[in-house]
Amino acid sequence: MSAYEEEMETAGNLGRKLGLNRRQFLAATTGMAAVAAVSAAGPMKSAAHAANGILVPPPRRGIILYTVRDAITRDPLTSNLASGFKAVLKELGRIGYAQVEFAGYAQHRNAEGGASLESVEGARLLRGWLDDSGLVAQGNHGFIPGSWPLNQADLDRFKLHLEIANILGMKHVGTGSDPTGSAYKADWDVAAEKWNTLGQIASEAGLKLYTHNHDVAYSFLLDSGPLDAQGRPTRSSGIRRLEYFLQNTDPKHVWLEMDIFWAYVAQYKHKTFTAPDGSAQTQIFNPLGVVQAQTMRFPLFHAKDGKINTGTANGYDMVPFGTGDIDYKSFFSEMGAKGYHNPMYEQDNAPGGTANPGQSLQYAALSYNNISKLRG
Structure with a gap:
């Protein structure tokens, strides 16, 4: 057995x-x-x-649907492979996944339900397919208002996404983007103010609002030193952007989903900064340490594996879970609050294109098997 x-x-x-x-x-x-x-x-x-010693128990094994986006957007009339939300969810349930994270609500127009299920009616259809497949929706990389202060149209769409999340049975709602792409403290202050407001709205709807990281969010904040011609700081006190964001957002309303792959890329790429006195400083990023310091603020993870390749800018190549070099055994053993977190397998490059149209679902099965084998 x-x-x-x-x-x-x-x-x-x-x-x-x-x-x-x-x-x-x-x-x-x-x-x-x-x-x-x-x-x-x-x-x-x-x-x-x-x-x-099971590190990720069966009910916590998840996948973000971005990994199999090619299957979801595939025309079911031209392929005998799982295509569209209904068939893909059924296949993920068959593989063994217990939960999913959405990456929007778009599929091929020929799939049951039509091209977009971003509506109350679409959410009800999706909820039925989730239930039939034995899956739980845990979160979504969806709409976060770009405007600040909020305009009414953005606020209304955000509230629609909260309603959709509740219909789907989610506990979390979020985005796949960093809070801001800026390096400057003033812009992160604005982002914190915006997310505190949005987070409170989400909390009132019974949901946890979360943001997601790429490697640059764990680079160093420009918050000190001489100013440039636009009056912006040019040096850093040594704090990383997303850590500053955490310090300045309300832990009751704002949460994070660490993409562990991109956090390890940050460890590889973002090691040095120029201190206020002009000296060059080295500081190695510790993804696990960030989580251990406030583990309850990370309800979700992207469990994305990487194989070391120092010949690339990122230092890692994305590979199926369990086939790379990131030490997930130690990470999941030592992060604290066991049984609280929801790891979502993700692989940006899983789709095989026309050469191997079934690849993303094959990788999903392989990765599920490797997640299930993780022991502490």
Whole structure:
């Protein structure tokens, strides 16, 4: 029996003791209902995953749909491969994934439901497909208003996205972009003000608002030293941009999804800065340390693997999860708050194009298998 089959059997046994089928049990264990139910049922083997050293238990194994975007946007009339949301969600559920993160609501126009499901009606359709596939929606890289102060049109669309998230059963809603692409403190101050406001609106809707990082967000903030011709600072006190953002946003309303791959790229790329006195300083970034310092502010991760390649600017090549050099065993073992985080497998370059149109779903299966094997 495989490790996955053993875990499914354990889930089934526990579920039966609680009067739930396996799918209901796995869905329930993503929230507090399962915690209460397991506590009421006694110790049983509720610690089975921990005892077995499983680092990502079955209910926490997720994928962001950007990884399989080629399949979602594929014309179902011209391919016998899974195409469109309905078929792709079914296939991901068959592989074993328990949760997904959306990357927008667009699919091929010939797929059931049409080209865009960014609506209340579309969300209801998606929710039915999620339920049928045994999947839970955990978050979305969706719409974040660009305007500040907010204009009414942006506010209305943002609130629509919150309504869609609630229909889909999400606990989180976010974006795939950094809060700002600027290097300057003043712009990050504005971003913090904006996100505090948006985060409070999301909290009132029962959702956690999160931002996502690329490597540049963990480069050094320009906040000191001589000013340039536009009156902007040219040197750094040594704080990284996203760390400054964390310090200046309300932990009750603003959350983060660390893309672990891009955090390791930052470790490779962003090592030095010019201090206020003009001296060159070296500071190696520690992605795990950032999470350990405030682990509850990272409810989601992008579990994206990389193979070291110092011949490239990033220092890593993206590869299927479990085939790279990022030490996920240590990361997931040592980050704290076990059972709280939701790792979402992502691979930007998973689609194989016309040469291998099934590649992204093949990589999804391979990566799921490797995630399920992670032991502490």
